[in-house]
Amino acid sequence: MLFKFFFWISNICFLLIGYIGILPYLGSTFFPDLLAGELPFDIxxxxxxxIGTPTASTVSRGISNFKQRSTKTSGLKSIPNIDIPDPRIDRELTELEVNELKSLPDREIRAIELFESSSPLAKQIMKPSSPDSSGLPLMKLFFGIEAPLLLLCLLRLFWLHELTPASTIVLLTxxxxxxxYTYRWLRPExxxxxxxxxxxxxxHSLMLLLGSYVGVLSLFFLIPGIYWGGAIxxxxxxxxxxxxxxxAIIALLIMPLGLSIAYIQAWRGFYRKFAIKHGIVRARGVTIAVLGAWAIAFAAxxxxxxxxxxxxxxxxxxxPGKRQELLKRSGEIREGLLNAYLSRYRYPNISEEDRTIENLYGSLRLPPEFIxxxxNAYNFMLSPFVYKGSVKDSIEAETLYAQFFDRPILRAELPAIQQAINATFDRSQAKAGLLSVNQKKVLLSQQEVTVKEHGDWQMWSCTKSTSIVQAIARKYSMLSLYPKVLSLLGYGSVIRTIARIASHSKFQRGEQRKKSTMPKFKNA
Known part of the structure; x- marks a missing residue:
């Protein structure tokens, strides 16, 4: 009953955030870009x-509960004169009960048999309960199906950028x-x-692998998750x-640990049944072969x-011989330089600047050596999504590409660069990046310049520049109305806090990049 309450309250919160928060905020830019062919389908x-995962989970569970109640009602009304056994009792009959049953007239025995064969409720009550015959339990639905789908969607939409081979194999797994998991519990026979x-x-062998991996990763966030979840x-x-x-945050913090337990238990249960039917040697062989093949593919x-x-x-x-050898390996050189140049768009983390755990554990006042x-352990576990290099590799790759191929990388690799920049949920950032890469011209409709006198010299700065596209977007887009609606609901302080944190982190990342001078605006 406690988990049932947790399931419904969590999904109601997911639906509120999805339909009031995510759908209007991202949908106002996603749907026009999708119709224009500018939004990647994997975004x-x-x-x-x-939006659909909590909706489908809530609707399916509601329909299942409604059918269960209607089945119970129809089963009870079909034969009102026969006492239905308590479904909570799952035991063998005693000798006294067997003798009493044998002493019943044939007419009553036939009535009981008819009731058992005609009523679905009686079939479920009379046969012993087992995990496979009881449909899809609520806990298995939440942790085995809904939790992994929600976590996958969150990671792909807000954390991952352009998919790499390593991230692709993890998502496919x-x-x-x-x-x-879904097929096993819906079609057990x-x-x-x-x-x-x-x-x-x-x-199920892959479930053992994924459950172990997610379980280890969830341990890194266990201590700060309890701290921040309780505070929120x-x-x-x-x-x-x-x-x-x-x-919603508390449910998302619980999901990885519950997913890990559900998948490891699912592998263990199916492993025992498979070993009984086909032998323990074959069961071990399939598990070892699948894990070995996956490890080889992942290492590649x-x-x-x-x-x-x-x-x-x-x-x-x-x-000259070495030069010819380099020319023969031009495809490999091109791939390596392009991967380094697009590291910011292909990998969510760079090895030398990822301090996620340090930021989470810093407020807990733990020893620096422990942190x-x-x-380091977290960086090792997150290696499929980490760029193994430096922040300065992008500038070095641009220089080496121009020297080796005698062409700027922006011209030679324009389609690949456009695809990488466009693979993000932030559509304004993607469009700004595409405008910069494609060298398109923007017509300025307004520009404000501030001039300050300092003796014999003057300092001027461009304080505000508005293009026609930006003016129309601010006037008609739902993005401008959305923060006002949230502020009316009481989320104004939360939005300002998140904005300050985001601007501070962007400033820190910007200090590590190559700074440019004041932008040059061209007339259309």
Whole structure:
């Protein structure tokens, strides 16, 4: 009953945030860009998943509960004169009860048999309860299907940029696990028989891998998650508009650990059944073979070519033979330089600047040595999504590309650069980047200049520049109205705090990049 309450209150909060927050905020830019062909489908799909997953989970569970109640009512009304056994009792009959049953007239025994064969409720009551015969329990629905889909959509939409081979194989593994888990609990008899049992054994082996990986990752956020989750919940008690957000954050913090437990238990249960039917040697063989094949494929996708390419091009080349060898490897050099140049758009983290754990654990006043060890372990576990290089690699790659291919990388690799810049949920940033890369001209409709006199010299600065596109967007876009609506609901202080944190983090990242001078505006 407690988890049932948690399931419904969490999904209600997810629906409120999805339909009041995510849908109007992102939908106002996603749908026009999708119709114009400017939005990648792998960005639009997780956007639909964030809205559709809690909706489908809530609706399906509501329909299931309604059918259960209607079935119970129809079963009770069909034969009112027969006492229905208590469904909570699951035991064998005693000798006294067997003798009493044998002493019943044939007419009453036939009535009981008729009731058992005609009523679906009686079938469910009379046969022993098992995990496979009870449909899809609420906890398995939440942690086995809804939780991984929600986490995948959140990671793909807000954290990952352009997909790399390493991130692609992780996402595909998660989708295979969700599909295998869903099919096993919805079609238990088909999943455990014939060739489908072998496929299910392979899928459950991937569940063991994914559950272990997610479980280890969730341990890094356990201590700060309890601290910040409790603080947000306590603050929401005094500030009611924050309550849905607090419940959603707490549910998202619980999801990875519950997912890990659900998938490891699913593998263990199916492993035992498969071993009984086909032998323990075959069960172990399938598990080891699947994990080994996955490890080989994952290791192949972990190789990033930029470090080897930098080592080749930074060596002095005076021998014509070495030059010919470099020319033969031009495809590998091109791939490595392009990967380094687009590191900001392909990888969510860069190894030397990722201090996520340090920022989370810093407020807990733990020893710095402990925090450094946890940060190093976290970087190792997050290696599929980390760029193994430096922040300055992008500038170096641009210079080396122009020297080796005798062409600017912006001209030679324009389609790849456009695709990488466009792979983000922030459509304004993507369009600004595409305008800069494509060197398009923007007509200025307004420009304000401030002049300050300082003796014999003057200092001027451009304080505000507005293009026609920006003016129309601010006037008619829902994005300008959205913060005002949230401020009326009481979220104004939260938005300002998030904006200050985001601007501070962008300033810190901007200090590490190459700064440009004042932009040059061209007339249309």
């Amino acid at each position: 639009f799909l997780p956007f639909l998943g964030l 998660a989708l295979v696990c969700v599909a295998s 088909q999943a455990e028989s014939g060739s489908m049992a072998w496929l299910q054994m392979a899928g 919940f306590i603050y929401s008690l005094f500030f009611p508009p924050l309550f849905p957000l607090a419940i 996708t972990q190789i990033q070519p930029q470090n080897q390419v930098f080592a080749l091009l930074n060596q002095p080349v005076s021998d 450094d060890r946890v940060q």
